[in-house]
Amino acid sequence: MSELILRLAECIECGKVNLAAPFPPKMKGMPGADELCKEAIESGVPVDQILNDALIVGMSRIGARFSQGKAFVPEMLMSAKAMSASMIHLKPFFTSGEIKRKGTFLIGTVAGDLHDIGKNLVAMMIEGAGWEIIDLGVDVKTDKFFDNIQKYPDCVVGLSALLTTTMANMEKTVREIRAKYPQKVILVGGAPLSQDFCIKIGANFYSPTPQGAVEYLNKIAA
Numbered sequence: 001m002s003e004l005i006l007r008l009a010e011c012i013e014c015g016k017v018n019l020a021a022p023f024p025p026k027m028k029g030m031p032g033a034d035e036l037c038k039e040a041i042e043s044g045v046p047v048d049q050i051l052n053d054a055l056i057v058g059m060s061r062i063g064a065r066f067s068q069g070k071a072f073v074p075e076m077l078m079s080a081k082a083m084s085a086s087m088i089h090l091k092p093f094f095t096s097g098e099i100k101r102k103g104t105f106l107i108g109t110v111a112g113d114l115h116d117i118g119k120n121l122v123a124m125m126i127e128g129a130g131w132e133i134i135d136l137g138v139d140v141k142t143d144k145f146f147d148n149i150q151k152y153p154d155c156v157v158g159l160s161a162l163l164t165t166t167m168a169n170m171e172k173t174v175r176e177i178r179a180k181y182p183q184k185v186i187l188v189g190g191a192p193l194s195q196d197f198c199i200k201i202g203a204n205f206y207s208p209t210p211q212g213a214v215e216y217l218n219k220i221a222a
Contacts, residue, residue, distance in 0.1 A: 002045060005054045008036040008086065012058025012128075015078025017085050023078055037086035047093045051130060055086055059128035063211030073117065076210070080124035087127065094132075101132045102221040106148050107158035108136030111169045115162035118190060122158065125210040126217060142173045149181060156217065159203075161190040171201040178202045185220065187213055 010016075011033040014024050018034035031039075040050050062079040065071035093099045105126050109119050116138050127133045134152060136144055149155060157177060161170045167190075174186055188203040198206035205216050 002040075002043075004036060004040045004043065004045060005049065007031075008033060008040060008050070008054035009058040009061075011036060012055055012079055012082050012086065013061040015062075015075060015082050017078070017082045032085065033082035034085040034088075037089045041089055047090060047099055050086075051090060051099060055083055055090075055128050056130060059083055059125055060211070060214070063125055063209070063214060067209045067211045073121070076121055076125075080121065080128070083124060083128040099130075102130045102217070104132045104134060104152045104155040105158060105217065106134045106136065106145070106152060106155040107160070108140030108145065109138040109160045109162075110166050110173055111139055111141045113161050113163050113166040113169070114138045115160075118162060119158075119160040122160070122189060122210045122213055125214050126158075129214045129218060131217065131221075142176050145173060145177060146180065149177070149184065156185045156187065156220070158187045158189070158213070160188075161193065164192045167192060167197065174201045174203050187216070189213065 014027060016024060016027045016032040018032035021032055022028055037050060041047065059079060062071055062076060066076050090099065094101060107119060107123050109116055123133045123135050134148060134155065136148060145157065149157065159170050159173060161167055170188060177184055177186060186203045187205045188198055189207060193206055195206050207213050207216065
């Protein structure tokens, strides 16, 4: 594996966005994900290798540390920013078909809930794992999910809720999606949720961490 790929994976894991970024302090003054991804492409490193061996590896490492309580939300957000800086360089290759997406992930925070940090983290992690993200934002009513499922019929659906008061809206949306699209794969997440609630409302999968969602999606895409 090239040194460029190893350095890029480290930048993703540590949240080093670009040369000007002061975070993390130990990498101050060093090139970041932005510069290294561009350099790797210009050096002829295969773009699928950049995605699989640098971006996905780096995001997997920070995701695993987060799951173990060894990294926290601010660090996750910085890693996601570094990943996004790299993805800008890779997106033309997705558009051209040179890199194949693993699938489409449709995500939104349910009706009545305006929280988006958890949703955004999950979306960024899943995008870094090679999926196309359709982010519907917050306060998403069932009809909006329906409209976008029609546009992206093969999508996997993700619903987020942070408030206990909006769990009922999540249940309503999941049940209505399930009634109309019985085979649709539905993931749910959010601080007040549990595996028991996931089973009760008829969703396919629940994880308390973004990394769990990534691992599940990678299994069904394999």
